[in-house]
Amino acid sequence: MKNSMSDSSVYRRPLSCGTLSVTPNCPIELLDELFDIAERRNPKRAFLFVSKVLGRHIPVSPKKMRETYQKLARQFPDSLEGPILFIGMAETAVGLGAGVFDEVKNHYQQAIYLTSTRHPIDNGELLCEFKENHSHATDHLLYLPKTAEQRQWVKYAKTVVLIDDEATTGNTFINLLSALREEGGLAHIEQVITVTLTDWSGNAIAERAPLPIKTLSLVQGKWQWDADPNAPLPVMPNVNITASGQVAITGKQSWGRLGMTAPANDLGLAIKASVDEKILVLGSGEFVWEPFLLAERLEKQGAIVKYSATTRSPISTNFAIQSAITFTDNYGLGIPNFVYNVAHQQFDRILLCCETPTESIDSQLIEALNKVAPIVEVISYD
Numbered sequence: 001m002k003n004s005m006s007d008s009s010v011y012r013r014p015l016s017c018g019t020l021s022v023t024p025n026c027p028i029e030l031l032d033e034l035f036d037i038a039e040r041r042n043p044k045r046a047f048l049f050v051s052k053v054l055g056r057h058i059p060v061s062p063k064k065m066r067e068t069y070q071k072l073a074r075q076f077p078d079s080l081e082g083p084i085l086f087i088g089m090a091e092t093a094v095g096l097g098a099g100v101f102d103e104v105k106n107h108y109q110q111a112i113y114l115t116s117t118r119h120p121i122d123n124g125e126l127l128c129e130f131k132e133n134h135s136h137a138t139d140h141l142l143y144l145p146k147t148a149e150q151r152q153w154v155k156y157a158k159t160v161v162l163i164d165d166e167a168t169t170g171n172t173f174i175n176l177l178s179a180l181r182e183e184g185g186l187a188h189i190e191q192v193i194t195v196t197l198t199d200w201s202g203n204a205i206a207e208r209a210p211l212p213i214k215t216l217s218l219v220q221g222k223w224q225w226d227a228d229p230n231a232p233l234p235v236m237p238n239v240n241i242t243a244s245g246q247v248a249i250t251g252k253q254s255w256g257r258l259g260m261t262a263p264a265n266d267l268g269l270a271i272k273a274s275v276d277e278k279i280l281v282l283g284s285g286e287f288v289w290e291p292f293l294l295a296e297r298l299e300k301q302g303a304i305v306k307y308s309a310t311t312r313s314p315i316s317t318n319f320a321i322q323s324a325i326t327f328t329d330n331y332g333l334g335i336p337n338f339v340y341n342v343a344h345q346q347f348d349r350i351l352l353c354c355e356t357p358t359e360s361i362d363s364q365l366i367e368a369l370n371k372v373a374p375i376v377e378v379i380s381y382d
Helices: 028-034 062-073 094-107 148-155 171-182 204-208 289-300 363-370
Strands: 011-015 018-024 035-039 047-051 084-088 111-115 126-131 139-143 159-163 191-199 213-227 278-284 304-310 324-328 336-340 349-353 375-379
Touching: 011 035, 018 028, 028 035, 028 213, 047 191, 062 094, 062 191, 062 213, 062 289, 062 304, 084 094, 084 148, 094 111, 094 159, 094 191, 094 289, 111 148, 126 171, 139 171, 159 171, 171 204, 204 213, 278 289, 289 304, 289 349, 304 336, 324 363, 336 363, 349 363, 363 375
Parallel strands: 084 111, 084 159, 159 191, 191 213, 278 304, 278 349, 349 375
Antiparallel strands: 011 018, 018 213, 035 047, 126 139, 324 336
């Protein structure tokens, strides 16, 4: 990521429809370790911070991802008033939220992790809905856990921890907090902690929040977008669907949609890796935490492992996105999904993990992955 400014305190990236400027609270060189910039195929927001440590749009080693969770975890207070409700944002921050929760959960009593979702749950009890207005998929659902004890922790939560990959305006956090208190009826919240990889929102969240806010992130700063008035607006494919598809979710709901206090860590237990075997583990959509734990186990066996995931986020192929595979989703919604920065690489084996039956995977995706690795396996709980 090259800074096109002579001013070393400001990173500026010209894109096809405008210029993004970022003024961080750290040396510019640190930004290069954390993210690059790409162009969204989204007229509501034309740019995207593409994380190099998240494991979503750029394949990353599980070790580096775990180190990121630990860096954020070290910023948490020694004590927090419980019960404590952690919430990870679908789809990009489901794994980030689970990773941060995994690192801090043993320090606090009555801590529970929930994820928002865009997949309605049969027989699930909705806690609240909220909007991510700038997103390619605006609607989020948040469900109550199944067990009575965990429901009590949610309902009587005194501390809420909201986790997303980045905060640009803080609007989504404010929308979620409002939904929790008004629609969800969470009347006992005393403090809120926001956790992000990068926080460009300044004081916007604290100024607008009705409760005390503590913000944790790896980098903070401010941003400015100067749109080119003559540039054509990007065309966004129709991925803004929050609905049940024609394919049933058969995987265990043990990682956040219905609450998690500890991971099952049981996906692909029989899979073994050879020393120095180059393996890519792919999660799918929101199903990313158990696949990550599988990737971490294989890395500890001596394999050279990278982790990434499929996504419904439409991004142009340029800048941080060197390659893209397009295919149809595995939930039967009929919407396009994508795998980024994989098609130009080579691996010995690819493990594609899903929470739907193996036959739900689009053959186009399998064919594309077979050009990247001689062995492609679909891993599920079937």
